Amino acid sequence: MPTERLYYKDPYLRTFEATVLSVEALEGEKSAVTLDATAFYPEGGGQPADTGKIRGKDGTLIVEWTEDRGGEIVHIGKIDGVISVGERVTGEIDWDRRYLIMRTHTAAHILMHAVSRLLEHVDIAGSGLSVGSGRLDFAASITRDQLPAIEEEANKIVEMDAEVRVHVFSREEAARLLESYGSHLGPAHGGLSEIRVIEIVGVGADACGGTHVARTSEVGRIRITKRKSKGRGVVRLEFQVTD
């Protein structure tokens, strides 16, 4: 049964209640627990998995990893005590870590838009997010000389305090909004009937399944820390977010 994804309804949800659907013993004294609903974000789309705790009446799962198995979200870690199928539990995600990931993730979108505003619309060849830092591979020739202007443009978008809006669109609606910002849907979204679109109002829009902050000012300062040519016309920018 697919798990209800509470982080889509409210990315700021830190604690929640749910019912345990399964508990499976894994190697290394670890267990895999599924719930009917969760606020834990599973690793995917370049965004790291959430960590935290799931507490039952007789035990606690220390969640070290969360993954998506065909729509079912699995919480993995060690259980201190016992967690039983059918019981009500309270989940609590490691909020400081997740909030920094949300800021970092939103910063990645802002950096893409900053490059598109300064150069032209550019496609992303790859990306990876960590806690407070990330990397973006641009299919564009970005020179070292352009980095200060890109960083300045990104921080201008932060200072705009623009609203970050989430839409769930049909393919046609998603394509229309992206085109209105001079962008387009990538080939990865070919088979989907419903597409989540993250719009930074007045700035740009991208298809994305991750969690983001509600306004760009929450991101803090964006700093480009490294530029590396990956060959074949791809340039990697690494960045950090700071307060």
Ligand SMILES: [Zn+2]
């Ligand atoms: Zn995103």
